[in-house]
Amino acid sequence: MVPLFYYLVLSAILFGCGIAGFLMKRNIITIFMCIELMLNGVNLAFVAFAAHWQQLSGQVFVFFVMVVAAAEAAVGLAIIISVFRTRETLNVDRVNLLKL
Amino acid sequence: MPTGNLSLGWFVVVSVIKVLIAVPILLGIVAYTVWLERKLVGHIQNRWGPSRVGPFGLLQPIADGLKFIFKEDLTPPYVNKPLYLLAPILSLTLALTSIAVIPVGGWITIRGARIPLQITDVNVSLLIILGITSMGVYGIALAGWSSNSKYSLLGSLRASAQMVSYEVALGLSLIGVLILSGTFSLRGIVERQLGGIWHWNIFGGGFQFVAFFIYLCAAFAETNRVPFDLPEAETELVAGYHTEYSSMKFAMFFMAEYANMVTVACLASILFLGGWQGPVFGPPVLQALLPVFWFFLRVLFFLFLYIWIRGTLPRFRYDQLMAFSWRFLLPLAIANVIITSLVVALRS
Amino acid sequence: MLHLTLFSLFGLICVAGAINLLAQRHPINSALSLIVVMGSLAAEYMLLGAEFVAVVQVIIYAGAIMVLFVFVIMLLNAGEEERSPGSRIALLLGVPGLLVLMGTVAWVLIRQNLGLVSAGALPGTPPAIGRLLFRDFLLPFEITSVLILIAIMGAVVLARKEH
Numbered sequence: 001m002v003p004l005f006y007y008l009v010l011s012a013i014l015f016g017c018g019i020a021g022f023l024m025k026r027n028i029i030t031i032f033m034c035i036e037l038m039l040n041g042v043n044l045a046f047v048a049f050a051a052h053w054q055q056l057s058g059q060v061f062v063f064f065v066m067v068v069a070a071a072e073a074a075v076g077l078a079i080i081i082s083v084f085r086t087r088e089t090l091n092v093d094r095v096n097l098l099k100l
Numbered sequence: 101m102p103t104g105n106l107s108l109g110w111f112v113v114v115s116v117i118k119v120l121i122a123v124p125i126l127l128g129i130v131a132y133t134v135w136l137e138r139k140l141v142g143h144i145q146n147r148w149g150p151s152r153v154g155p156f157g158l159l160q161p162i163a164d165g166l167k168f169i170f171k172e173d174l175t176p177p178y179v180n181k182p183l184y185l186l187a188p189i190l191s192l193t194l195a196l197t198s199i200a201v202i203p204v205g206g207w208i209t210i211r212g213a214r215i216p217l218q219i220t221d222v223n224v225s226l227l228i229i230l231g232i233t234s235m236g237v238y239g240i241a242l243a244g245w246s247s248n249s250k251y252s253l254l255g256s257l258r259a260s261a262q263m264v265s266y267e268v269a270l271g272l273s274l275i276g277v278l279i280l281s282g283t284f285s286l287r288g289i290v291e292r293q294l295g296g297i298w299h300w301n302i303f304g305g306g307f308q309f310v311a312f313f314i315y316l317c318a319a320f321a322e323t324n325r326v327p328f329d330l331p332e333a334e335t336e337l338v339a340g341y342h343t344e345y346s347s348m349k350f351a352m353f354f355m356a357e358y359a360n361m362v363t364v365a366c367l368a369s370i371l372f373l374g375g376w377q378g379p380v381f382g383p384p385v386l387q388a389l390l391p392v393f394w395f396f397l398r399v400l401f402f403l404f405l406y407i408w409i410r411g412t413l414p415r416f417r418y419d420q421l422m423a424f425s426w427r428f429l430l431p432l433a434i435a436n437v438i439i440t441s442l443v444v445a446l447r448s
Numbered sequence: 449m450l451h452l453t454l455f456s457l458f459g460l461i462c463v464a465g466a467i468n469l470l471a472q473r474h475p476i477n478s479a480l481s482l483i484v485v486m487g488s489l490a491a492e493y494m495l496l497g498a499e500f501v502a503v504v505q506v507i508i509y510a511g512a513i514m515v516l517f518v519f520v521i522m523l524l525n526a527g528e529e530e531r532s533p534g535s536r537i538a539l540l541l542g543v544p545g546l547l548v549l550m551g552t553v554a555w556v557l558i559r560q561n562l563g564l565v566s567a568g569a570l571p572g573t574p575p576a577i578g579r580l581l582f583r584d585f586l587l588p589f590e591i592t593s594v595l596i597l598i599a600i601m602g603a604v605v606l607a608r609k610e611h
Binding site for chain 3: 006009014026073090
Binding site: 224230231244257260264282283 | 450476480483499500503504506507510511512515518519522523573574575
């Protein structure tokens with residue numbers, strides 16, 4: 001028997017690390033991974049609340065979040081590859097002008 | 101209650117004992133599959149195979165093991181050391197973990213406690229094996245990348261792309277069986293096929309012979325075996341992703357490949373050939389052990405099939421391999437799912 | 449007791465993986481830490497009884513999406529991250545700011561008296577989830593399948609070489 005609060009704190013920690021990495025890191029791929037970390041934190045909150053309110057739709061929603069994360073990862077990484085091909089760098093600070 | 105009629109403490113003890121029995125047996129089967137392969141491929145090629153070390157060369161795996169232990173364990177200086185060491189450990193660990201959910205027989209009763217002949221039965225055991233298979237890509241990808249060499253990187257990229265593509269066909273081919281069985285639990289899938297040879301999923305139970313063919317092709321590609329072994333063929337890319345590995349680490353990749361073969365053979369016999377069914381007679385001890393023997397016979401049949409195909413077929417070119425998965429197996433698997441679900445829906 | 453022990457163990461592995469993701473300079477090490485986070489989250493889901501979601505997390509998130517990430521990192525091979533002045537400021541301001549934010553969230557949550565959750569609280573078996581997915585949530589299900597189709601087409605078009 002674990003208090004629900006513990007699960008939510010774990011979810012908040014993961015989400016917080018995701019935000020911290022998103023703001024702190026300079027490599028595009030690492031920033032993208034921090035977005036995935038945030039999504040995972042949110043998934044944990046969904047499942048914890050589903051168990052608390054005994055509603056299975058929480059777990060179904062996690063399924064949808066995963067699917068959307070997969071679609072977003074595919075397109076996002078394709079965009080990153082295109083950016084790398086034209087600018088030869090993955091550093092966000094250097095991808096700050098529309099002009100090459 | 102998944103622990104049967106055991107208390108939690110006894111369940112843990114019994115599970116640990118099952119693990120301690122299952123893992124050495126699995127490693128022994130892996131070692132002797134290598135012997136079987138060398139003998140059979142030798143006979144296909146009209147030569148003897150190992151025949152000098154012990155009768156029929158039966159001590160050859162032991163000699164090989166000693167050789168691997170005593171070989172010089174060379175770590176090239178230009179590799180990424182943590183990932184270089186992690187990759188074979190990851191491959192072998194994942195390959196050995198799938199035995200945890202594979203049932204090899206019915207139940208045995210020891211002092212009033214009914215113990216399943218399976219380390220653990222979960223509701224989602226088939227999905228767990230699929231999950232372990234999809235994690236297996238990392239061992240190969242990290243091995244190739246950390247080796248810091250062109251051959252390794254190309255070999256590992258090809259192998260990973262091949263494994264990821266065939267995973268889709270593998271998963272879809274299993275859906276027909278799942279629709280018929282209604283459960284992901286491997287024990288439940290076998291128990292649905294009880295009643296004789298006509299009830300097996302490949303024959304009258306579900307007519308899943310197309311799914312069987314797709315599963316075999318996809319599993320051969322997942323385990324990187326001929327005719328899909330381009331990523332590790334010696335004549336192609338030196339040795340693919342394990343070019344820079346020597347002695348024990350190479351042995352771990354080797355063992356992981358054969359352990360994956362054994363897992364595929366176990367899964368194929370559970371899903372399509374009725375698991376552990378066969379004539380059962382005699383005293384209770386024999387009644388508990390005979391199903392294990394029939395299961396082992398099916399696994400042996402699939403290993404023999406693997407080795408037979410290895411000795412006979414040439415290998416696919418890489419673009420042929422990928423086209424085969426995406427343009428042939430995938431539409432066929434989807435058609436199988438549609439037809440199976442139509443039949444099941446119309447029947448009920 | 450066992451539930452608390454297992455939760456703490458996997459929770460610690462999660463947090464360690466998340467912090468390692470931030471601390472590592474090379475993206476491949478961050479990717480591997482993220483895989484560790486996802487694996488331990490799958491164990492946490494199992495503890496809450498969501499077995500289907502846990503296995504799907506391993507198969508899709510750790511076994512497919514992260515493979516995509518690892519592929520891209522291996523192929524692009526852009527090397528380690530540099531420390532620029534902007535990132536140092538973000539580190540100095542961001543980490544304490546984040547701690548304050550999360551502390552506020554935790555303080556609000558703990559005052560709610562939310563109650564206990566038992567191990568295996570809501571068994572998310574595949575039949576139950578399937579029933580929900582194909583009856584109540586059929587429209588979102590179909591829309592996500594169209595979304596995946598769009599993503600596939602988009603990725604193929606974007607990653608193609610210009611001639």
